[in-house]
Amino acid sequence: MNISSATVLHFSGTGTTEKYAKAFAKALPFPATIHEISKRKDAGSLDLSLGADELLVLAFPVYAGFAPAFIWDCLENVAGSSTPAVILAVYGARNYDNALLEAHTKLSAKGFATVGAAALVARHSIIQSIAPDRPNAADLEEAASFARTIAERLDGMGSIADALTFEFKGEAGTGSAPGMVPQVSEDCILCGACAASCPVEAIPYDEPNTTNAEACISCLRCIDVCPMDARSLPAQLLEGIGGMLSQVADPAKKNELF
Numbered sequence: 496m497n498i499s500s501a502t503v504l505h506f507s508g509t510g511t512t513e514k515y516a517k518a519f520a521k522a523l524p525f526p527a528t529i530h531e532i533s534k535r536k537d538a539g540s541l542d543l544s545l546g547a548d549e550l551l552v553l554a555f556p557v558y559a560g561f562a563p564a565f566i567w568d569c570l571e572n573v574a575g576s577s578t579p580a581v582i583l584a585v586y587g588a589r590n591y592d593n594a595l596l597e598a599h600t601k602l603s604a605k606g607f608a609t610v611g612a613a614a615l616v617a618r619h620s621i622i623q624s625i626a627p628d629r630p631n632a633a634d635l636e637e638a639a640s641f642a643r644t645i646a647e648r649l650d651g652m653g654s655i656a657d658a659l660t661f662e663f664k665g666e667a668g669t670g671s672a673p674g675m676v677p678q679v680s681e682d683c684i685l686c687g688a689c690a691a692s693c694p695v696e697a698i699p700y701d702e703p704n705t706t707n708a709e710a711c712i713s714c715l716r717c718i719d720v721c722p723m724d725a726r727s728l729p730a731q732l733l734e735g736i737g738g739m740l741s742q743v744a745d746p747a748k749k750n751e752l753f
């Protein structure tokens with residue numbers, strides 16, 4: 496198959512998915528356009544119709560075993576027409592559970608055919624002491640090398656009918672909002688950095704020390720960008736999640752490429 500260009504759509508709450516998506520995009524032997532998936536009004540809506548000679552790359556973090564639910568709303572007007580797609584699911588060293596199966600199923604209903612997928616390990620965005628330095632240089636090189644493998648795979652295909660058949664683990668379904676809403680301490684100086692970066696506009700500019708709990712998707716970007724460290728998850732919640740993850744997360748986990 497002759498591929499003319501790639502469209503890379505990524506959502507990345509705290510930056511690790513973005514690193515993987517960019518390393519992958521950069522190594523593709525055809526031009527790639529990168530868009531952030533966002534519900535912000537200033538980002539505009541994604542309206543894309545991709546053909547059979549284009550490649551879609553969808554990259555997202557795994558939240559409770561699924562893709563962040565809001566991305567599917569944002570992708571409502573993204574459609575393929577026998578368009579090859581690659582899925583990159585980035586997870587915090589516990590498990591990616593249903594995420595590849597979910598994305599594969601949903602993209603296929605939109606006219607995309609999966610030609611490759613990866614479950615990639617990164618720092619856990621809730622407990623950042625888990626796999627703190629991933630993706631490391633070797634991870635990013637692995638993502639780049641996977642992009643070259645995908646390009647060769649596409650090259651070897653006469654048409655999309657030659658795509659491999661994938662059987663991803665897990666159960667079909669859709670994630671729900673995790674419901675972990677950051678709290679704000681008195682150190683908040685109302686600078687609005689969090690409001691300016693929230694991907695779902697859950698933080699009002701005029702009251703950045705508050706959060707609309709219904710809109711919040713728990714991506715934790717607001718905690719990351721706060722210059723005063725005034726935003727955090729409740730200590731008790733962190734203790735519970737940290738305890739659970741210390742039993743089940745493995746920072747040395749290998750990336751899985753399909």
Ligand SMILES: Cc1cc2nc3c(=O)[nH]c(=O)nc-3n(C[C@H](O)[C@H](O)[C@H](O)COP(=O)(O)O)c2cc1C
Pocket residue numbers: 506507508509510511512513555556557558559560561585586587588589590591616617618619620621673675712713714715
């Ligand atoms: C709400 C939430 C739920 C998460 N659920 C999982 C999970 O089910 N399995 C896992 O291994 N990591 C999980 N993580 C960790 C993220 O998938 C991981 O840190 C990822 O690298 C975050 O990507 P980002 O830096 O692009 O936001 C979760 C993180 C958040 C914030």
